[in-house]
Amino acid sequence: MSNKLSNSVPTDREVVLGILNNSEDALNRLYVGYFPMVLQFILNNNGDEDDAKDVYQEAIIVLYNKIKGGDFELSSKLKTYIYSVCRRIWLKKLSQQSKKTNNLSDFEDVVAVEVDFEQHEEKEIQFEKMGSALVNLGEPCKTIIEDFYIHNLSMQDICEKFGYTNTDNVKTQKYKCLQRLKKLFFQS
Amino acid sequence: MKDIELDAIIEDYLQGKLTAAEASAFEELRVNDPSIDQKVLTHKVFLESLKEYGRVLSLKEQMDRAHSQLDVAALSQKLGPHPSVIVNMWRKNRSAVAVAASFLLLTIFSIYSIQHNTKQNGTYEVMRREITNIKNNQNKLVRTLNSTPRTIKGPVGAAKFGGTGFALTANGYLCTNFHVVRDADSVYVQNNKAESFKAKVVYRDQQYDIAILKIIDNSFVPLSNLPYKLKKNNIGMGENVYTLGYPKDDAVLGEGYISSKTGHGGDTTQYQVSIPINPGNSGGPLLDNYGNIIGVITAKENQVEGATFAIKSKYILEALNAIPQDSLGKKPAFAKKNPLQGLNRTKQIDKIENYVYMIKVYN
Numbered sequence: 001m002s003n004k005l006s007n008s009v010p011t012d013r014e015v016v017l018g019i020l021n022n023s024e025d026a027l028n029r030l031y032v033g034y035f036p037m038v039l040q041f042i043l044n045n046n047g048d049e050d051d052a053k054d055v056y057q058e059a060i061i062v063l064y065n066k067i068k069g070g071d072f073e074l075s076s077k078l079k080t081y082i083y084s085v086c087r088r089i090w091l092k093k094l095s096q097q098s099k100k101t102n103n104l105s106d107f108e109d110v111v112a113v114e115v116d117f118e119q120h121e122e123k124e125i126q127f128e129k130m131g132s133a134l135v136n137l138g139e140p141c142k143t144i145i146e147d148f149y150i151h152n153l154s155m156q157d158i159c160e161k162f163g164y165t166n167t168d169n170v171k172t173q174k175y176k177c178l179q180r181l182k183k184l185f186f187q188s
Numbered sequence: 189m190k191d192i193e194l195d196a197i198i199e200d201y202l203q204g205k206l207t208a209a210e211a212s213a214f215e216e217l218r219v220n221d222p223s224i225d226q227k228v229l230t231h232k233v234f235l236e237s238l239k240e241y242g243r244v245l246s247l248k249e250q251m252d253r254a255h256s257q258l259d260v261a262a263l264s265q266k267l268g269p270h271p272s273v274i275v276n277m278w279r280k281n282r283s284a285v286a287v288a289a290s291f292l293l294l295t296i297f298s299i300y301s302i303q304h305n306t307k308q309n310g311t312y313e314v315m316r317r318e319i320t321n322i323k324n325n326q327n328k329l330v331r332t333l334n335s336t337p338r339t340i341k342g343p344v345g346a347a348k349f350g351g352t353g354f355a356l357t358a359n360g361y362l363c364t365n366f367h368v369v370r371d372a373d374s375v376y377v378q379n380n381k382a383e384s385f386k387a388k389v390v391y392r393d394q395q396y397d398i399a400i401l402k403i404i405d406n407s408f409v410p411l412s413n414l415p416y417k418l419k420k421n422n423i424g425m426g427e428n429v430y431t432l433g434y435p436k437d438d439a440v441l442g443e444g445y446i447s448s449k450t451g452h453g454g455d456t457t458q459y460q461v462s463i464p465i466n467p468g469n470s471g472g473p474l475l476d477n478y479g480n481i482i483g484v485i486t487a488k489e490n491q492v493e494g495a496t497f498a499i500k501s502k503y504i505l506e507a508l509n510a511i512p513q514d515s516l517g518k519k520p521a522f523a524k525k526n527p528l529q530g531l532n533r534t535k536q537i538d539k540i541e542n543y544v545y546m547i548k549v550y551n
Contacts (some may be wrong), residue, residue: 005218025249031254039260040267049260061244123240132240149235150242175192182234 012078015085019067059085062120076111083108133184141177236377295418350369352433355543358411360403364471396503415539419480433472434546451497462494475496479528
């Protein structure tokens with residue numbers, strides 16, 4: 001029943017090393033390699049392609065955080081781990097949509113991922129909070145903050161990009177934006 | 189210090205951009221002013237969240253790029269649920285179908301086996317004993333050693349078959365199964381004192397599987413009055429019963445209860461008795477607690493545990509009635525009042541034992 005994955009699937013070791021080295025190629029191959037497995041699972045359990053994409057990406061983030069967290073021990077095959085995380089996430093989504101969650105059709109073995117899943121849920125909440133805080137912040141603040149903190153642009157770059165006369169103005173602007181964002185983030 | 193400068197310093201401090209001297213000065217400030225310390229911690233948490241947000245965002249972008257390489261539509265075509273409803277139902281409910289199927293199978297089997305049981309297809313196994321030469325040789329040895337003054341009568345050769353019989357009259361009429369003496373050339377009976385007497389078959393009833401023998405040996409001394417009587421009425425289910433028989437060369441007691449009012453395949457001339465019996469028990473008397481003879485052990489079902497069959501006593505009486513009265517001598521003298529009534533089992537057996545014989549058949 002379960003279709004054979006293509007040969008391009010990287011070994012578990014390659015994936016772990018690749019993620020630790022921020023290799024985009026490793027992530028790509030990992031992503032392409034195991035997506036069909038998850039797609040099959042979701043499609044056969046009342047989901048569509050978009051559900052599969054969301055669930056799969058969440059699972060990759062869980063794996064990514066786990067590897068980056070440093071305490072990563074490969075107690076099962078990566079494939080099994082990803083499948084188990086996806087399964088757990090999809091179960092949650094199904095129950096949120098109040099669909100029946102028993103009688104899932106399974107295609108792979110399952111390992112216990114409850115601890116990782118709970119950690120992920122907390123992070124997911126933080127992520128949502130930050131996302132909505134940034135949206136509420138509005139432009140140009142959002143872009144300034146993102147450029148400075150996420151894309152690591154220098155004050156000089158931002159100054160030029162937004163056409164400020166000098167970096168002090170940018171600093172003041174950034175300070176005001178940051179204060180507002182903090183307020184939004186901690187209030188929500 | 190203005191907030192904006194403090195913020196810048198905090199940020200630089202958290203990112204490790206301060207010089208060592210500046211950092212230690214700032215740490216001192218932190219220790220002295222809890223409000224600054226609070227600000228540092230808050231900012232730290234906030235910055236981490238922001239960094240995390242950024243990391244996840246860029247990861248998602250990377251994954252989206254990877255995702256765009258995939259031909260999702262083709263994959264879904266291949267991996268998605270089968271368009272046919274039946275195939276889907278099969279895939280989803282495979283386990284349920286399996287359970288249902290095994291339940292169905294089980295039901296069919298159990299119904300079948302119940303029917304099987306009601307038919308009592310198990311073969312009907314008559315309980316006469318084929319005596320092997322080895323056993324007989326042993327017997328002879330024992331008897332020689334005993335060297336009783338009584339001369340052992342009867343043929344020296346090996347008996348072919350053995351069964352059990354019991355006295356119907358004091359003058360030597362015995363009842364046994366027809367199948368015990370079926371192909372008999374000569375019949376000898378042996379009592380519990382190991383005395384053998386020649387007997388002949390005077391009545392055969394194949395239908396009810398009853399035979400009546402008469403001891404024709406000169407050395408036979410008529411018995412005293414029979415201790416038991418034949419019960420004419422049927423007996424109820426659950427009644428405790430016992431039998432004496434010769435599955436070996438000494439009498440053996442078997443105990444049980446009436447388990448059905450009909451015998452093999454619903455045969456109304458028999459009882460079904462739950463009692464352990466063995467080859468050689470055939471023809472033995474079946475007695476109730478009061479010492480009434482209620483039947484004759486004939487057979488057991490070999491595929492069912494504890495299903496023994498006994499001919500009802502009524503048919504013994506019918507057989508007796510078929511024999512001319514004058515040849516029976518005295519009318520079969522069954523006691524009017526049962527002398528065994530009230531005695532305990534051991535005493536009853538003590539008395540009955542003398543009236544139960546081993547039937548030895550030669551051919």
